[in-house]
Amino acid sequence: MAAIEVRDARVGDAAALVALWRELTTAGLPSRLPAPPSTAAAEVAVSKHVDDPFGRLVVVELDGAVHGMAYLRRAAVSPLHDDSTITVEYLHVSDSARRHGLGKALIAEAVAWAEHESCAHLAVVAPAIAREANRFLARLGLGQAGVLRFANTHTVRRRLAAEHAPNLLALLSSRRSAFARRAQLGGAVVSSPAEPESAGK
Numbered sequence: 001m002a003a004i005e006v007r008d009a010r011v012g013d014a015a016a017l018v019a020l021w022r023e024l025t026t027a028g029l030p031s032r033l034p035a036p037p038s039t040a041a042a043e044v045a046v047s048k049h050v051d052d053p054f055g056r057l058v059v060v061e062l063d064g065a066v067h068g069m070a071y072l073r074r075a076a077v078s079p080l081h082d083d084s085t086i087t088v089e090y091l092h093v094s095d096s097a098r099r100h101g102l103g104k105a106l107i108a109e110a111v112a113w114a115e116h117e118s119c120a121h122l123a124v125v126a127p128a129i130a131r132e133a134n135r136f137l138a139r140l141g142l143g144q145a146g147v148l149r150f151a152n153t154h155t156v157r158r159r160l161a162a163e164h165a166p167n168l169l170a171l172l173s174s175r176r177s178a179f180a181r182r183a184q185l186g187g188a189v190v191s192s193p194a195e196p197e198s199a200g201k
Helices: 011-025 039-049 102-116 131-139 153-162 168-184
Strands: 004-008 055-062 065-076 084-093 121-124
Touching (some): 004 102, 011 055, 011 065, 011 084, 039 055, 055 102, 065 102, 084 102
Parallel strands (some): 084 121
Antiparallel strands (some): 004 055, 055 065
């Protein structure tokens, strides 16, 4: 029987995480994910998650080797509700370790954390065209709630400008100035992390 363990990522997992990220960006699906970081950059990023009460980067091991990952994020289910949800992002299991239950183990960890944090809801992000991943999630009772789209901010700004909306560029400039003033006053705007495009099982 293969030994499966899910745990929080450690700095020493950086190289394995970079390899998994590389699989995400070369899995044959259209991807807008950033290119894989260097191992050194990943080590710095992983260290930031250790004490984060709202997010966990977890890995799953098969016989002692890291073969999967997921980012678990706790947030309000909507801006109009007090309920919280756990969102599973960047869920991925390496091709060489499929069909061993690693995806289920990662989802089980998310469910356990949701229950511990009294979160009544669980969400998992997956590409709409990833049929195998979506079938896997559907079997676990997760239904489609929307379509996530992702782009570089510069690209969206350029496309907005191409629409020739009246005073659009002036509006964008004024908003950036307002955000800068707010930051100077100590009320810096906190941006949500980029959403993922891939899920595995």
